Amino acid sequence: MKNTKASMIHILIGVLYLLGMIFISYGIRTPLVLFIAVIFLVLAIARKDVRYLILSLFTFLLSFYLYTLLRNLFHQNIDDLALTVLLDRLLLSLIIISLVITAYLCRKHISLNLRKPKWNNLIYFPFITHGFHSTKISLFLKLSILGNVAVFIPLIYIFGDWGRMKDLLFFALLFSIVNAFLEELIWRGTLFQVLSKEVSIFYATIITSLAFGLHHIAIGIPFAAAISFSIGGVFFAIVTTRSESTIPAILWHFIINLFMVFSGFIIP
Numbered sequence: 001m002k003n004t005k006a007s008m009i010h011i012l013i014g015v016l017y018l019l020g021m022i023f024i025s026y027g028i029r030t031p032l033v034l035f036i037a038v039i040f041l042v043l044a045i046a047r048k049d050v051r052y053l054i055l056s057l058f059t060f061l062l063s064f065y066l067y068t069l070l071r072n073l074f075h076q077n078i079d080d081l082a083l084t085v086l087l088d089r090l091l092l093s094l095i096i097i098s099l100v101i102t103a104y105l106c107r108k109h110i111s112l113n114l115r116k117p118k119w120n121n122l123i124y125f126p127f128i129t130h131g132f133h134s135t136k137i138s139l140f141l142k143l144s145i146l147g148n149v150a151v152f153i154p155l156i157y158i159f160g161d162w163g164r165m166k167d168l169l170f171f172a173l174l175f176s177i178v179n180a181f182l183e184e185l186i187w188r189g190t191l192f193q194v195l196s197k198e199v200s201i202f203y204a205t206i207i208t209s210l211a212f213g214l215h216h217i218a219i220g221i222p223f224a225a226a227i228s229f230s231i232g233g234v235f236f237a238i239v240t241t242r243s244e245s246t247i248p249a250i251l252w253h254f255i256i257n258l259f260m261v262f263s264g265f266i267i268p
Contacts, residue, residue: 100190
């Protein structure tokens with residue numbers, strides 16, 4: 001009975017957090033976000049066992065709200081689109097800082113999970129940790145990147161601006177490094193750690209993957225496309241979990257971002 005009650009509270013907290021992400025991404029800040037904040041506050045006072053979980057998600061939403069405000073300010077006042085995009089991505093560090101500070105204040109250990117990957121660890125199919133087939137993380141990552149190459153090459157050919165490829169190279173590398181590094185540290189390096197330790201790896205995978213997709217709404221991605229990004233978030237979470245490091249996900253994310261720039265999805 002206690003486990004069922006705890007599970008329901010975890011689900012409620014997760015749903016409220018995801019709703020907060022949606023509201024803030026769409027610019028719907030009050031009174032709905034205030035309502036979520038009040039519920040979080042009541043639960044944090046009433047339930048000591050989920051207090052750190054709630055405080056982490058609450059400070060995440062606050063820093064994400066600040067991120068959207070500053071992002072809009074930059075986009076309204078800076079004419080250089082490439083510079084604006086890079087500053088936009090650098091602002092994501094606010095969220096990482098908020099999670100680290102929350103962990104410190106709550107006397108919880110949190111790392112960025114940048115340790116050496118265990119490349120020989122296995123991913124099993126279809127159930128990740130067990131199944132009828134397995135493959136090493138290193139091989140899985142190579143095959144996944146080859147799959148991305150097969151998908152993006154036609155897109156680059158159709159939508160890419162071949163005359164600007166050389167000019168885009170420096171921006172593509174800089175954007176891809178900054179975005180992949182910061183996004184993975186947010187979703188798989190910090191928040192995933194908090195949720196997996198406080199609840200479970202399955203819970204952490206679902207919540208961080210959905211939120212990873214939803215946060216793209218704030219940068220102008222349509223809802224359906226943003227949700228589809230959540231699928232990528234699931235795979236990033238799986239790779240991080242099985243390799244016990246965020247580095248493979250960062251590398252994979254970097255490659256995808258690079259192709260997105262050359263396909264014209266970042267700088268039209």
